[in-house]
Amino acid sequence: MxxxxxxxxxxxxxxxxxxxxxxxxxxxxxxxxxxxxxxxxxxxxxxxxxxxxxxxxxxxxxxxxxxxxxxxxxxxxxxVGYIFQEDALLPWRTVGHNLRLAAELHHHLKASIETSLQDYLKSFHLSADIVKKYPGELSGGMRQRVSIIQALLFRxxxxxxxxxxxxxxxxxxxxxxxxxxxxxxxxxxxxxxxxxxxxxxxxxxxxxxxxxxxxxxxxxxxxxxxxxxxxxxxxxxxxxxxxxxxxxxxxxxxxxxxx
Ligand SMILES: Nc1ncnc2c1ncn2[C@@H]1O[C@H](COP(=O)(O)OP(=O)(O)O)[C@@H](O)[C@H]1O
Ligand SMILES: [Mg+2]
Missing domain, CATH: 3.40.50.300 (P-loop containing nucleotide triphosphate hydrolases)
Structure with missing residues (x-):
């Protein structure tokens, strides 16, 4: 404990x-x-x-x-991670780029982020190639999953x-x-x-x-x-x-x- x-x-x-x-x-x-x-x-x-x-x-x-x-x-x-009713993903960035924001803003997260990202995609039943898509191409449920992952990647x-x-x-x-x-x-x-x-x-x-x-x-x-x-x-x-x-x-x- x-x-x-x-x-x-x-x-x-x-x-x-x-x-x-x-x-x-x-x-x-x-x-x-x-x-x-x-x-x-x-x-x-x-x-x-x-x-x-x-x-x-x-x-x-x-x-x-x-x-x-x-x-x-x-x-x-x-x-503190904050997740809103509507996702706050940047529409001009791909899902992968949105998710790697944490590593861009906090360099100490860079080393671990790729493994965590792949693990989270699995936990939330998202396929690995979702990273190439834009938020506008996803359903509401998928966008909200990506938002949650994005918040979690900031640890x-x-x-x-x-x-x-x-x-x-x-x-x-x-x-x-x-x-x-x-x-x-x-x-x-x-x-x-x-x-x-x-x-x-x-x-x-x-x-x-x-x-x-x-x-x-x-x-x-x-x-x-x-x-x-x-x-x-x-x-x-x-x-x-x-x-x-x-x-x-x-x-x-x-x-x-x-x-
Ligand atoms: N920026 C603001 N300026 C003035 N009053 C606000 C502002 N934001 C919210 N309020 C008022 O504060 C009260 C509480 O709002 P809020 O915290 O959004 O409630 P809830 O999330 O429980 O619905 C409401 O009466 C709302 O109208
Ligand atoms: Mg409210």
Whole structure:
């Protein structure tokens, strides 16, 4: 047991507000979060409650107004990998060129990148000749796989995912969730996944957090499932219990539009 109990992320008393029409709008208030190495945590919450803002703060794209964010390995440029709903691949570069970006930006990664790249293509069921294609020639599922590989090649300590599978068809989504979960566990990485999908959150998380409209976590569910294969996990009695508990906690936070 090396450092699998190590903390990949410690967020303490974090607050953040956007200023709109000279009014401070508090989005995140006094929020605490610890994510351990090898742990996959999902965040569920109503639209607009501050999930993306929190990820942007952790990624260092926004500055906290109070509190601290500590990431294992310090604030190296590549300590955090960020995967968005839409892939951020450069359309004028081939897949291979997109994937070798990490080596161009960080020379110490150069030696290992070719082997890692080939291994990742295999893990995500992509053929080796995909590197010659352009992002525009790929399906949404393939582009999202390439984006995930691109983020992993930077060897981040912590991976942030903002609704990464929501634009994909259901079957691709199931496969990709399971491939991603397997890889995170194999590499003992930490990941935070923002999603709207309760099933997805349960299937691939060790812990599910509910974010309420006050920018705090109002619920926490430890997900202890023996079965994680996408074709089996959803049928288990435990899964149904988790779904019921999480939905009960979540629905009070979700406002319905009157129709
Ligand atoms: N750049 C911004 N300036 C002002 N308000 C913003 C900005 N970005 C997001 N907001 C507001 O902050 C709130 C939280 O947004 P966001 O973090 O994107 O929520 P979520 O990802 O949970 O849907 C929303 O009310 C949104 O309108
Ligand atoms: Mg969002």
């Amino acid at each position: 090396s450092n699998d109990l190590g903390q990949a992320l410690v967020v303490s008393a974090l607050s953040f507000a956007y200023v709109k029409e000279q009014k401070r709008q508090c989005i995140i208030s006094d929020l605490n979060l610890i994510v351990r190495q090898g742990e996959l945590v999902s965040i569920l919450g109503a639209s607009g409650c501050g999930k993306t803002t929190l990820l942007n703060l952790i990624a260092g794209l926004l500055e906290p107004q109070a509190g601290t964010i500590k990431i294992a390995g310090g604030h190296k440029h590549n300590a 981040p300590e912590l991976i942030l995912l903002d609704e990464p599978f929501s634009a994909l068809d259901f079957y691709t989504k199931l496969r990709l969730e399971s491939e991603f979960y397997g890889l995170i566990k194999k590499q003992n990485k930490a990941a935070i996944l923002v999603t709207h999908d309760i099933d997805e959150a349960i299937a691939i998380s060790d812990r599910v957090l509910i974010m309420d409209r006050d920018g705090k976590f109002s619920g926490e569910f430890i997900v202890d499932l023996k079965e994680r294969e996408p074709e089996d996990v959803r049928g288990t009695p435990e899964f149904a219990i988790y779904f019921h508990q999480i939905w009960s906690a979540l629905k009070s936070n979700i406002a319905y539009e009157a129709s």
